Amino acid sequence: AEGAGLDTNKACLDGTREEVLHAVINWIDDADPDTPRIFWLFGTACTGKSAIAHTIARAMKESGALGSCFCFEKGAVERHTKLFSTISRDLA
Known part of the structure; x- marks a missing residue:
């Protein structure tokens, strides 16, 4: 979907949110089959959730691990109607 992908302009500023970024990266790298496969990032409006998500996506893209x-x-x-078609296209 137009505008729904990685936007490096929305990434965290260098040196910020390092604790949560490390926690997410460690979760991604955890090969333990008992580790939950969904990471729910939540918080009130304007607390940096999108910046964290875009920073993680950028890191995964740079390492070749980003599927979508x-x-x-x-x-x-209307963007939600393009979720599955966008992910399918990216993974194809």
Whole structure:
């Protein structure tokens, strides 16, 4: 979907959010089959969730581990209809 992918302009500023970024990267790298495969990043509005997601996506893309990136946005009311087709295209 247009505008739903990785946007490096929305990434965290260098040196910020390092604790949570390390936690997410460690979760991604954890090969233990008992580790949950969904990481739920949540918080109130304007707390940096999108910046964290875009930073992680950028790191995964740079390492060759990003299969797809799809971001929802409050004002993009029809974007959700493109979720599965966008991910399918990216993984093909």
